[in-house]
Amino acid sequence: MASLLGRFCRKLVVPGSAHGSRMISTTACDSEAVKSLNLYSAINQALHIALETDPRSYVFGEDVGFGGVFRCTTGLAERFGKNRVFNTPLCEQGIVGFGIGLAAMGNRAVVEIQFADYIYPAFDQIVNEAAKFRYRSGNQFNCGGLTIRAPYGAVGHGGHYHSQSPEAFFCHVPGIKVVIPRSPREAKGLLLSSIRDPNPVVFFEPKWLYRQAVEEVPEHDYMIPLSQAEVIREGNDITLVGWGAQLTVMEQACLDAEKEGISCELIDLKTLLPWDKETVEASVKKTGRLLISHEAPVTGGFGAEISATILERCFLKLEAPVSRVCGLDTPFPLVFEPFYMPTKNKASSSSSLSSPLKKKHYLIMGLHVWCRYWMQSSPLLITSHSICFFR
Amino acid sequence: MHIRQGTTCTCRPSNPLPTNIVKDATSFLHMAMLFARSRNLVSSLRQNLGLSAILIKRNHSSPRPVFTNYQLSSRVFLDPSTSFRHESTAVETQPDLVQQSDHEDDAQELDFPGGKVGYTSEMKFIPESSSRRIPCYRVLNEHGKIISDRDFIPVSEKLAVRMYEQMATLQVMDHIFYEAQRQGRISFYLTSVGEEAINIASAAALSPEDVVLPQYREPGVLLWRGFTLEEFANQCFGNKADYGKGRQMPIHYGSNQHNYFTVSSPIATQLPQAAGVGYALKMEKKNACAVTFIGDGGTSEGDFHAGLNFAAVMEAPVVFICRNNGWAISTHISEQFRSDGIVVKGQAYGIRSIRVDGNDALAVYSAVRSAREMAVTEQRPVLIEAMTYRVGHHSTSDDSTKYREADEIQYWKMSRNPVNRFKKWVEDNGWWSEEDESKLRSSTRKQLLQAIQAAEKWEKQPLTELFNDVYDVKTKNLEEQEVGLKALVEKQPQDYPTGFHI
Numbered sequence: 001m002a003s004l005l006g007r008f009c010r011k012l013v014v015p016g017s018a019h020g021s022r023m024i025s026t027t028a029c030d031s032e033a034v035k036s037l038n039l040y041s042a043i044n045q046a047l048h049i050a051l052e053t054d055p056r057s058y059v060f061g062e063d064v065g066f067g068g069v070f071r072c073t074t075g076l077a078e079r080f081g082k083n084r085v086f087n088t089p090l091c092e093q094g095i096v097g098f099g100i101g102l103a104a105m106g107n108r109a110v111v112e113i114q115f116a117d118y119i120y121p122a123f124d125q126i127v128n129e130a131a132k133f134r135y136r137s138g139n140q141f142n143c144g145g146l147t148i149r150a151p152y153g154a155v156g157h158g159g160h161y162h163s164q165s166p167e168a169f170f171c172h173v174p175g176i177k178v179v180i181p182r183s184p185r186e187a188k189g190l191l192l193s194s195i196r197d198p199n200p201v202v203f204f205e206p207k208w209l210y211r212q213a214v215e216e217v218p219e220h221d222y223m224i225p226l227s228q229a230e231v232i233r234e235g236n237d238i239t240l241v242g243w244g245a246q247l248t249v250m251e252q253a254c255l256d257a258e259k260e261g262i263s264c265e266l267i268d269l270k271t272l273l274p275w276d277k278e279t280v281e282a283s284v285k286k287t288g289r290l291l292i293s294h295e296a297p298v299t300g301g302f303g304a305e306i307s308a309t310i311l312e313r314c315f316l317k318l319e320a321p322v323s324r325v326c327g328l329d330t331p332f333p334l335v336f337e338p339f340y341m342p343t344k345n346k347a348s349s350s351s352s353l354s355s356p357l358k359k360k361h362y363l364i365m366g367l368h369v370w371c372r373y374w375m376q377s378s379p380l381l382i383t384s385h386s387i388c389f390f391r
Numbered sequence: 392m393h394i395r396q397g398t399t400c401t402c403r404p405s406n407p408l409p410t411n412i413v414k415d416a417t418s419f420l421h422m423a424m425l426f427a428r429s430r431n432l433v434s435s436l437r438q439n440l441g442l443s444a445i446l447i448k449r450n451h452s453s454p455r456p457v458f459t460n461y462q463l464s465s466r467v468f469l470d471p472s473t474s475f476r477h478e479s480t481a482v483e484t485q486p487d488l489v490q491q492s493d494h495e496d497d498a499q500e501l502d503f504p505g506g507k508v509g510y511t512s513e514m515k516f517i518p519e520s521s522s523r524r525i526p527c528y529r530v531l532n533e534h535g536k537i538i539s540d541r542d543f544i545p546v547s548e549k550l551a552v553r554m555y556e557q558m559a560t561l562q563v564m565d566h567i568f569y570e571a572q573r574q575g576r577i578s579f580y581l582t583s584v585g586e587e588a589i590n591i592a593s594a595a596a597l598s599p600e601d602v603v604l605p606q607y608r609e610p611g612v613l614l615w616r617g618f619t620l621e622e623f624a625n626q627c628f629g630n631k632a633d634y635g636k637g638r639q640m641p642i643h644y645g646s647n648q649h650n651y652f653t654v655s656s657p658i659a660t661q662l663p664q665a666a667g668v669g670y671a672l673k674m675e676k677k678n679a680c681a682v683t684f685i686g687d688g689g690t691s692e693g694d695f696h697a698g699l700n701f702a703a704v705m706e707a708p709v710v711f712i713c714r715n716n717g718w719a720i721s722t723h724i725s726e727q728f729r730s731d732g733i734v735v736k737g738q739a740y741g742i743r744s745i746r747v748d749g750n751d752a753l754a755v756y757s758a759v760r761s762a763r764e765m766a767v768t769e770q771r772p773v774l775i776e777a778m779t780y781r782v783g784h785h786s787t788s789d790d791s792t793k794y795r796e797a798d799e800i801q802y803w804k805m806s807r808n809p810v811n812r813f814k815k816w817v818e819d820n821g822w823w824s825e826e827d828e829s830k831l832r833s834s835t836r837k838q839l840l841q842a843i844q845a846a847e848k849w850e851k852q853p854l855t856e857l858f859n860d861v862y863d864v865k866t867k868n869l870e871e872q873e874v875g876l877k878a879l880v881e882k883q884p885q886d887y888p889t890g891f892h893i
Contacts, residue, residue, distance in 0.1 A: 091700065097697060101604075101670070128660065129657070129664070137645045138633070138634045138635040140647040140653065141645065174861050274862075278867075
């Protein structure tokens with residue numbers, strides 16, 4: 001399914017370890033200049049463009065001045081001045097609160113939380129203030145210019161407090177948007193959209209990909225629309241939904257499944273709130289199976305929301321229960337990280353993905369036999385079951 | 392080791408010095424002699440200048456030199472724009488946090504990140520409180536007479552009468568709305584009884600361009616700025632005319648027209664936002680500042696620390712006004728903090744602060760006006776602690792006689808009433824009469840009753856307003872939910888309240 005921009009990107013994954021492969025995209029962008037960039041450079045470029053195009057925009061957070069601990073803000077303070085790009089005291093609730101104040105006065109405040117693991121002191125400001133600012137004032141005030149950026153996700157050695165994926169907490173808050181890019185090119189476009197979106201956005205950046213992912217990124221100013229999921233790999237047998245760094249893992253799982261003759265459709269959700277239900281629904285109605293994968297613990301994770309919604313909308317089309325391949329229900333461990341993570345092996349061995357074709361055949365054969373039996377005894381039942389059988 | 396409170400500590404360790412230090416005694420002695428000579432010179436200089444330590448301005452460029460602004464200007468509260476000068480006596484009575492001592496080796500300085508700091512060989516703890524509490528600035532005594540002709544900004548007859556009228560209007564408004572809640576006509580209300588001077592006098596001291604971020608006990612500021620009694624009533628009834636579109640409880644007023652940010656229930660969240668607002672005004676080079684209010688209880692929140700620290704570091708023009716009314720619902724201030732109120736906390740953030748008698752309208756007016764000028768001209772935050780008493784209950788959900796004496800409430804209501812006090816002064820000047828009084832109160836009362844009756848009759852917001860403004864544009868998800876809800880309401884209208892246009 002082509003995205004609205006009319007570009008269909010086919011990702012080529014360089015053979016290597018499942019976790020941390022280089023992604024090279026062969027996008028059809030011949031007319032414009034592109035540059036091979038990693039994720040933090042792409043984000044840096046987006047920030048440069050954002051500050052350049054709107055003189056009333058600001059970038060701030062802890063250690064942002066010298067370029068940031070992940071180098072996402074390099075060169076900004078030198079170029080735009082310390083009045084617009086500056087360090088803040090070590091206080092997340094202050095960072096976000098200050099950002100809300102700036103945004104409420106019509107400015108764009110792009111704030112950085114150093115690690116998503118430290119976003120919680122700002123939770124009150126985000127949930128009780130930013131998310132409700134417009135609604136509670138009857139649209140007299142808004143802080144739409146606020147964008148909160150935070151690195152999230154596993155990094156191999158992060159442990160409890162440098163690896164968290166807290167997106168589920170924020171997806172439960174009407175009034176904000178939650179956006180997670182999967183690659184450098186996506187990150188630049190999505191970040192520019194998030195900054196310019198007239199609603200407060202929480203933008204989680206997969207820190208694992210800051211250096212690991214390298215992609216051809218157009219140098220110009222472009223935006224990728226929010227709340228539009230993208231089918232990044234077409235298939236017929238099963239739909240896989242994910243976001244961020246997990247898509248690299250899922251892509252590997254898709255390649256493995258292909259060897260066994262299973263055709264996988266892979267969807268990048270991109271925006272988790274508000275999420276594009278229609279794209280996922282259309283895909284599942286085609287394939288009949290759904291597998292959701294995220295690093296965050298499975299219980300109460302965002303996969304549960306997708307699962308429940310798809311069940312409501314596609315129940316009669318589903319051939320198997322919705323599968324969730326996620327992190328375990330533990331704090332993010334250090335030495336046990338390889339066991340905790342939802343790896344491609346876990347995805348491949350999940351019930352949805354293991355031999356769906358065979359199961360489909362058995363299912364069809366089973367129904368056929370049953371229908372023939374019932375034909376003799378109960379014509380009415382046959383009709384309804386036939387309808388179910390012949391989709 | 393024995394340390395006596397409040398005196399210089401002359402501690403001597405019980406163990407003998409280690410041998411290597413004893414070996415260096417000779418060179419040590421030489422140094423000590425040098426120090427002694429220079430120390431005497433410096434200590435005499437210090438006494439003349441009155442500074443607790445000599446701080447040398449850093450020569451090389453640093454982003455924000457610490458202390459310089461404060462050290463240079465703390466002794467000199469010159470404010471030419473308001474055409475009066477603070478007496479230096481006011482500053483002298485404020486005790487220094489660090490007590491002076493003759494034993495300080497302050498000729499020698501140590502270089503640390505953050506600047507040079509003198510050292511002392513005396514181990515001395517700063518006492519947890521000063522020997523004397525920070526005094527409270529006041530202009531009028533309890534009988535409405537001006538105490539001293541100096542040190543306050545004169546208020547014209549026109550301004551004084553308007554201030555008094557608005558204080559009385561606020562009283563009547565509080566009374567009528569409170570009663571309306573008791574009658575079940577509105578769901579909730581909270582009064583500002585006892586705090587009318589803070590509300591009105593602070594508002595009078597600001598310019599309309601100053602952006603106000605209230606807590607929730609400052610409707611008088613909005614009243615001063617021109618919010619009508621009808622507009623207050625509409626919000627309390629959440630009717631179709633409410634600017635907030637009926638989404639929040641009563642008293643959660645907001646008006647972009649009047650530069651008054653919408654009230655939100657969480658405490659102190661507005662403080663770091665005020666720092667951001669102030670910074671925005673600074674960047675726009677506006678002749679305006681952010682003004683934000685907080686209660687005594689709210690200063691315990693993390694956002695208080697965040698807000699003040701950010702405002703100070705960012706050098707944002709913000710006036711923080713703390714209404715210390717003694718109670719946070721049922722929690723007395725003795726259970727809230729152990730400091731000398733809130734004013735002493737300002738210095739911890741590098742913020743200039745003042746304690747003012749919050750029940751003295753003229754004092755509040757002068758203090759806020761001066762603070763506002765400082766904030767705007769010097770682009771810095773200022774902290775005002777306004778001492779007062781919450782005469783009313785916390786809200787209509789509270790009965791404060793359950794945790795405090797009725798006598799105490801009566802005392803403050805009758806003998807320490809800010810409205811009566813200001814009224815005496817205004818009357819003494821011949822600017823107000825009993826006739827004016829009864830005319831104002833009866834007409835305001837009538838207007839309020841009419842406003843309530845009208846607000847009650849207004850229809851409610853259309854149901855679609857439940858779904859608007861969550862985002863700038865209604866999302867598909869919300870559209871679906873709206874369709875679903877409308878169908879349900881049409882199917883089973885008996886389960887839903889009437890008056891909402893579907």
